[in-house]
Amino acid sequence: MRKKDDEKERRIRQAVIELMLEEGLNGTSIAKIARMAGVSPATVYIYYENKEDMLRDIYLECSNQAYDYLLNGIRCNMSRAQMIETLVRRYYHYLIDHPQAHCFIEQFSNCPSLSTKSNCEKRMQDLFDWIEEEHSFHQRYSRESLSAILFYPIKALAADHEHSNQQKQRQLEELIEMIQKAIL
């Protein structure tokens, strides 16, 4: 028997998130995915039960990847201000470095027939658990409010395609300052 080809699965996953950025959830059909991945449409169904499962799987991988990226930036000896800055900065860079993954995540999680917020919340809890444990970071604010203030404004900045990178960089500094003031 033939072994499952990891490279093929990777190509399929890559095709999905590319298409989600180029054509949107609507335009991301199995046929297009297969064509872009260089496989037959039937092959997709070897790696995933069905389209919904496929999107969900890839969504989980993407969002886990994002959280891992955030966590990896945190160091033990950071001050609270530094931690905020690091998280915000890393999140921003994740968004602009992975526009496809971000676009995919946003489309997926805004689609009522697909969305399963559960994972997001679980990972976010893990993140805060870890932060609080490592830094005895006792918060005045709820985790929900913290994550809302820390990450959501950055989405607005990353989604902005009107301004130059330089301008956006300046706004990032501005936002970091504002968020620090908000939390500390």
Added chain:
Amino acid sequence: MRKKDDEKERRIRQAVIELMLEEGLNGTSIAKIARMAGVSPATVYIYYENKEDMLRDIYLECSNQAYDYLLNGIRCNMSRAQMIETLVRRYYHYLIDHPQAHCFIEQFSNCPSLSTKSNCEKRMQDLFDWIEEEHSFHQRYSRESLSAILFYPIKALAADHEHSNQQKQRQLEELIEMIQKAIL
């Protein structure tokens, strides 16, 4: 086309935003829209050139409605803190009072093949123009950062379906406090 302005157009618009919440962009087909609006599929094409146009039109109406709602809350004699509180509070209530419209807007604006950010930004500019004019509200921060901090965290709160209304209300107060600290 756009000839007989009618109650029918309203029913179509209502059907679109309801379907976008119930079935997502993918599940919102002309046939379903027509069925839910109680008209023929062909009738939809009397009011809108094609599906993309239809979505864009309805998107503009929805987002304008949202901005109008925000603006209407602002009074001339407000302090800056009051203004922030009012804007945030109104935005939150708009989101939970119009879940369909909000869901529609998010799906539409995250879909790369549809999105036309232009209007959003124009309306946002109008909002800030108006605020600054009326209140000689000179800002230390850019408009982009302000709107990011003012409105995006609230989306996170509105999207949360895990907590009770009471809990969300408490978090709203928290967020208002944080946002005021951030900006002032």
Added chain:
Amino acid sequence: MRKKDDEKERRIRQAVIELMLEEGLNGTSIAKIARMAGVSPATVYIYYENKEDMLRDIYLECSNQAYDYLLNGIRCNMSRAQMIETLVRRYYHYLIDHPQAHCFIEQFSNCPSLSTKSNCEKRMQDLFDWIEEEHSFHQRYSRESLSAILFYPIKALAADHEHSNQQKQRQLEELIEMIQKAIL
């Protein structure tokens, strides 16, 4: 608006029963049906909810047609022997005159995922009700046994493609004699 085209529905129905004879249930796809009927595959779905519904509908029409054909042959002044002869003869001629319909009915009613015996039994009851009412035909045997003896052997004869029509005609006379002996 366009009126539903009765001719089109007839052509679809005709295509279905022709294909069932030529290619079997397996080979009777919507695409082939549409091609043979000279319509688009999508058009089939204007006339029938889905394929299963379509087959069921056409099955009911075919089996009703068969029962009507049988009933029409019965006259009030017939003796019991004459009635048996008439029913058997008419059934035989129905089968060889409508090979497509018969083949369709047999395939349909033998397919476990489709079959809905109910109508058959209802019509068979009607037939016996009518016979008994009109002819005070009090039976020593149950209706089930009667219909089994009257009609099922004829299926065997009609299905036989090895013998000439003449030979089959002789066997029909034989069977009539046997069935009369069995019942009377």
Added chain:
Amino acid sequence: MRKKDDEKERRIRQAVIELMLEEGLNGTSIAKIARMAGVSPATVYIYYENKEDMLRDIYLECSNQAYDYLLNGIRCNMSRAQMIETLVRRYYHYLIDHPQAHCFIEQFSNCPSLSTKSNCEKRMQDLFDWIEEEHSFHQRYSRESLSAILFYPIKALAADHEHSNQQKQRQLEELIEMIQKAIL
């Protein structure tokens, strides 16, 4: 092919006739067969040239099994009436004891693209050859008519799922009486 005669072939055959009863000819795919038999789809092609061959092979085995079952019931010293009773009774019990095989045979032999009546008729000839030889059973009626009267009404009885086993038993006695009257 047909190399390693194995328990596997039995499992495949069993899966085929089970699926034919549960899902019909349409629902009996190689993939499902393989899954149910606990083998790989490719393995099926070791034992059978292709799907059509497989169905034909299994059909022959099933119908031979049925004829063997019938023949085994006949004893040399039987009267003609006894022989009729025995054949009918055995056929009935074969049908209700092997619903899967029967359903498979009916679907197969009614499907125009598969059917190969030849074997049936050959085995039926053998059966009558044997009967006549052993019992100097000179018939007034043709073999075709005899087999039609002997076996086909029983199919109707076996297919009936409306009545209780007790009721069906009574109808079986009725049918035996009728068939004896018809033939003798």
Added chain:
DNA sequence: CATGAATGAGGTTTCATTCAT
């Protein structure tokens, strides 16, 4: 012998849109 991977063809159904009334 046995298998899971792979696939082109084709399955049913729905799509956005136009036609004819």
Added chain:
DNA sequence: AATGAATGAAACCTCATTCAT
């Protein structure tokens, strides 16, 4: 203006079969 009929294209998915191990 309004509609139900009609449709080619395309959606998702499964098919029988072969490949490579």
